[in-house]
Amino acid sequence: MVGEVEPILSVRDLRASYRTSRFGIERDVRAVDGVSFTVRRGEIYGLAGESSSGKTTLIKAIAGAVKPPLEVVSGSVDFAFLPGYGGLHRAPPAEVARIRWRHLSYVMQGSMSVLNPVRRIRASFYDFAYPHVGGSRAQFEQQVIAHLARVRLDSSVLAAYPHELSGGMRQRATLALATICRPDFIIADEPTTALDVVVQKEVLGMITDLQREIGASVLFVTHDMSVHAHVADRLGIMYAGRLIEEAATAEIFRNPLHPYTRHLISSLPRIGDDRPRQGLEGAPPNLADPPAGCRFHPRCPLAMEVCSREVPAMIEAAPAHRVACFAVNRSDRA
Numbered sequence: 001m002v003g004e005v006e007p008i009l010s011v012r013d014l015r016a017s018y019r020t021s022r023f024g025i026e027r028d029v030r031a032v033d034g035v036s037f038t039v040r041r042g043e044i045y046g047l048a049g050e051s052s053s054g055k056t057t058l059i060k061a062i063a064g065a066v067k068p069p070l071e072v073v074s075g076s077v078d079f080a081f082l083p084g085y086g087g088l089h090r091a092p093p094a095e096v097a098r099i100r101w102r103h104l105s106y107v108m109q110g111s112m113s114v115l116n117p118v119r120r121i122r123a124s125f126y127d128f129a130y131p132h133v134g135g136s137r138a139q140f141e142q143q144v145i146a147h148l149a150r151v152r153l154d155s156s157v158l159a160a161y162p163h164e165l166s167g168g169m170r171q172r173a174t175l176a177l178a179t180i181c182r183p184d185f186i187i188a189d190e191p192t193t194a195l196d197v198v199v200q201k202e203v204l205g206m207i208t209d210l211q212r213e214i215g216a217s218v219l220f221v222t223h224d225m226s227v228h229a230h231v232a233d234r235l236g237i238m239y240a241g242r243l244i245e246e247a248a249t250a251e252i253f254r255n256p257l258h259p260y261t262r263h264l265i266s267s268l269p270r271i272g273d274d275r276p277r278q279g280l281e282g283a284p285p286n287l288a289d290p291p292a293g294c295r296f297h298p299r300c301p302l303a304m305e306v307c308s309r310e311v312p313a314m315i316e317a318a319p320a321h322r323v324a325c326f327a328v329n330r331s332d333r334a
């Protein structure tokens with residue numbers, strides 16, 4: 001698009017499945033099915049959706065963490081700092097090693113998947129960050145200590161094993177590790193979900209402060225819409241493996257268009273409003289055998305005949321506000 005700065009991440013028509021075969025019966029769980037979106041430089045893009053909507057699978061595919069039974073079936077994932085491969089899963093290991101931590105880093109739920117449980121915190125900094133930062137060990141250690149202070153951790157944590165730290169301290173150590181190389185892009189998957197509310201607020205504040213300081217882009221994944229309300233610049237809503245709505249966070253909360261997003265927003269608790277919330281009939285579909293057409297149609301209050309036959313495309317229904325819904329896009333055009 002003329003005048004638009006090149007996005008740092010472009011995901012195009014990505015499809016990823018868990019493919020298994022048991023007793024000769026093939027099973028294909030289509031966890032990510034035709035997802036397209038972009039993340040701009042310096043923005044926090046929030047990915048929302050209930051459990052099993054495919055959020056983790058989508059970021060596994062984006063991060064190149066693709067091993068059986070997960071397969072990327074089609075589509076592409078392009079980072080501006082890794083051009084030409086169509087995804088980390090297709091790039092040679094040396095290229096992946098070049099960008100990991102330096103250009104692309106991770107903060108995951110529970111942090112144990114990043115911090116090695118049998119190595120001291122110091123060793124994780126040496127393993128992941130030192131190859132990119134270089135210099136003398138003494139200089140590096142000074143840099144690490146200064147960076148730990150930014151997330152209000154004392155240098156003594158370097159000698160600790162992960163299990164010796166509280167959940168909040170571990171997550172702050174992971175955040176320091178993920179930001180010390182000043183990466184262009186950070187993937188954060190439910191980074192505060194396991195923490196209590198006070199610590200959660202503190203860690204969220206640190207993530208946004210560091211993100212602003214570094215100028216990194218963040219793909220922030222959580223099912224918790226109130227966390228998105230605080231951190232995300234734009235929001236993508238997933239349902240049953242598909243992206244169904246996307247807009248600036250304030251716009252999604254003010255003007256949700258997809259019936260599923262409306263349900264998500266209206267079911268949020270509000271201070272002083274204790275009227276009973278209206279539930280949604282039914283359950284999300286089985287992704288090994290999803291319904292034809294729009295995957296939300298069996299539960300949708302606006303469902304029409306076309307919804308069970310055709311997959312609605314993501315269409316810009318309002319400026320910079322995309323939604324995949326025949327009912328919404330029809331009424332918009334009327």
Ligand SMILES: Nc1ncnc2c1ncn2[C@@H]1O[C@H](COP(=O)(O)OP(=O)(O)OP(=O)(O)O)[C@@H](O)[C@H]1O
Pocket residue numbers: 018029031049050051052053054055056057058069223287
């Ligand atoms: N190893 C696996 N083998 C088969 N199916 C899987 C596997 N891992 C996940 N799935 C299925 O893929 C779908 C998407 O799961 P995914 O974990 O990506 O969702 P999610 O939105 O991240 O949910 P949560 O927040 O609970 O992690 C679900 O139907 C899930 O059961």
